[in-house]
Amino acid sequence: MEKTAALNASFTSYSLSFNKILTPKNSMAAVSFLASFSPRIHSLSSPFPSPAIKPKRPTNTFQVRSVAAPTEDVAGFDDMVSGTQRKYYMLGGKGGVGKTSCAASLAVKFANNGHHTLVVSTDPAHSLSDSFAQDLTGGMLVPVEGPDFPLFALEINPEKAREEFRDAAKNNGGTGVKDFMDGMGLGMLAEQLGELKLGELLDTPPPGLDEAIAISKVMQFLDSPQYSMFTRIVFDTAPTGHTLRLLSLPDFLDASIGKILKLREKIASATSAIKSVFGQEETRQNAADKLEQLRERMVKVRDLFRDTDSTEFVIVTIPTVMAVSESSRLRASLNKENVPVRRLIVNQILPPSALDCKFCAVKRKDQMRALDMIRNDPELSSLKLIQSPLVDMEIRGVPALKFMGDIVWK
Template sequence: MLLNLARQRRVLFFGGKGGVGKTTMASAVAVMAAEQGRRVLLVSTDPAHSLGHLWGRRIGPHAVPLMAGLDGLEIDPAESLESHLEQVGRSLRKLMPHHLAGEVDKHLARSRDAPGIHEAALLERLAQTLIDGMQQYDLLVFDTAPSGHTARLMALPEMMTAWTEGMLRQRERSDKLGAALHGAGGAQDMAARIIGKGDQILTPAQRDDTIRSVLNRRRERFVVLRDVLADTQRTGFVIVLAAERLPVLETIEFEGQLRRAGVPVAGLVVNKRMPAQAGDFFAEKQQQEQHYLAQLREALPQLPVEEVVLQRLEVAGEDGIRALAGMLRAE
């Protein structure tokens, strides 16, 4: 399953409960694709940034080469928020009189802790990374945050697209009202009352064009992200889990959340499976894993399942990731 996904898809997302090996699996599949000659970008959206720890090197918010054909970057949520607020501030200052600049700064300061602002900022950065990456790479592999956070993030493109389109419709109604006021000779009086003497500000027509332009750019990014996430020919979402009670139950719930958000799951990877010939000490553990895997297959019979055996040594560094990729390719 993983080998086919690495060959056939343009975008892959790896998600699941924390600590199950999402970063390791995402890296191994990225290596597999790069070794097949594809140009690959490996992206971490997890605030913990375990990608750099796994590869044993610094990986920042800009793409850096990890090996031949493979680049990596880590999206920093804090940096994404600052960039998002800076863009919002620039737009607001264009639309507001100079004497209200202090109010803009106060609004941005309050917005920093507003519910959903971090997710919105991360979503915009994710969308732009995807748009830019699909122009430069053959495959994008996203190592996502733990499942609860990712489920909320995956539901946002549809919501944000609808919100932005609603704002554009509201602008259209406002434009019609403005045209009526202008025809009645009231637009200039209203603008004069709002702007005030001595302020340098865009004309009402320029202000409306700026708002429309900002909303349209945002809508275009979200539409692309929404469409890519829902396209099973280009995109695959892989849930990584361990054959244990809580990861299995969380995976079943996570799959339902993604499906309701319009993000179909391409398959499941059961990581760190106990080897069949592990001796008497682990025989009971392996039987317990089989019980939970039966529960998983009964709940999600439509999804392919790939099992990855527990490695003798911890996977770390390029050599360790290449070895795991080679094992996955051979299965």
């Protein structure tokens, strides 16, 4: 009972439906139990107005008042929504913790608050389509039906994006060039070119490279007039490990591509005869331009990730020791990369219940331990802690995402 009270007391204000945790038999007891902590407990109708998302059984929905205080004074949703200058939100964390649900719910909330919003996924599994329960695939802008204001989704297939650059890289160093340059006594330059192995790298990319290229492709889109209307861009980013690599990749790519381009210039100016060997000069120029653009965009992505005025990286986690440990490492590495992080969403917290079964009691204890761990963690304790309850149904479709958004983004 004491533990339940403690958990209840730390919940931020939310409404939830939990027809599995609270059976009709115990729900009245729970109402009076929760009422002792909050004067704002009501029984509400289903939070999902759409017939498509109807709960299976009648639900009991409650509001519990927040008593949690963030360690650092971080403004809430009002601040996130204010202003018309473009802002980027990147949701990151371990696989399966609820990044897509949180990103999609934030996008719906921005749109419902009057922002032209774009939600982007570079996840090959296309979970945005699953989350919105709409087909958003195709690699182009797709309108999302449901929100009050325009909301568009963009699902980039990272593998496809990579293919483009693989061809460009291949065009910048072929065996014909090497043979000719050997003959000209310039073999050393050719070898240096070969050592960069960009083509090979793009054939068997390390995890994170696809996402890096996909995000740079998004940046390319965002620069075009067609996208100028978007004032809020929400990224459902790659899982933790990939994201970290992605953050360090721009430097690496910058160096690699930059070197290739410099070498190419050197070779071209070494002798004009080489130019004729390169043949198809126009194709090669296009390839070089493409690489140059990729390099420039990578630098943009890197800078964007570090821009405190326009960008915020939100860490999403669940209350388990493993997930919290990983989030702590993620925060540390983001810090190292100077990526601004202010909020930590702890998702899937067991809602308060008067009568826990044995399983729930043990689970709750476990979650409490993880929450304590967050409060004492040097990396995480300064973040604004947002607690999001485990609900008793999958969060799919705009009404469900709106419901989640109203709980999480305040």
